[in-house]
Amino acid sequence: MSMLEVNSLDVFYDAVQALRKISLTIEEGEIVTLIGANGAGKTTTLRAISGLVAKKSGTVVFEGKDITGLPAEAIVVRGIGHSPEGRRIFANMSVHENLVLGAYTRNNKGEVAADLERVIELFPRLRERIKQSAGTLSGGEQQMLAMGRALMGRPRLLLLDEPSLGLAPFLVRDIFQIIRDINAQGTTVLLVEQNAHMALGVAHRGYVLETGAIVLADNAKALLENEDVKKAYLGE
DSSP states (O other): OOSEEEEEEEEEETTEEEEEEEEEEEOTTOEEEEEOOTTSSHHHHHHHHTTSSOOSEEEEEETTEEOTTOOHHHHHHHTEEEEOTTOOOOTTSBHHHHHHHTTTTOOOHHHHHHHHHHHHHHOHHHHHTTTSBGGGSOHHHHHHHHHHHHHTTOOSEEEEEOTTTTOOHHHHHHHHHHHHHHHHTTOEEEEEOSOHHHHHHHOSEEEEEETTEEEEEEEHHHHHHOHHHHHHHSOO
16 A cells, blocks of 8 residues: 555646646655646646645545545645645744644644654754744745655655755755755645756656646656657757
8 A cells, every 4th residue: 555645636726737647656765756847737736735725526535544535734734734835934934933833633632742853853954943933034044944844744755846046056956955855854845846857866766747737657777767858848
């Protein structure tokens, strides 16, 4: 049994079909990436999995249980965290308050405190800015905060949407190393990333989306060597 099974998912925005029979699987311990052009349906796929958009048809099964119709807050409790595109931090709250808010579904204060320490070990810059308003952080620091906030829910599966968007190259390298570290610590990752080369460099497997449909699926090394993928997404 796969950790996550998405089966024949259809999603519409009004009359426009955004996803067409999307099916994918994620095994426990993997990093899986979705690559494709803007508008291909990558973000919508993550939002459908985490309950942020309604599904017209199809199913989402997590750890053997159907979560298709659950609201987003119930899916978080089940063990799926989501770091959204655009970061969506609470700018007027402190870094510490943003992180603690990520653990809003949890009651064990000792475990929450331990996870807070783990997060600021992963993201040392957040420790330095723990009392600052989140809106005063740089773009890279805000991305770290968004990822850290998602980790505070102690997800077994973490959905990451465009973590490198708008960041300087040296910060992109840092973010992708942190993704490796998060995975090495036991969190399975589903990654949406415009930088296909970096995404396939960190992932075990990948899916290529075009106009709301999966057109190619393979291990990451094979996708990096695929001539069509090179031309369309790797600039080669």
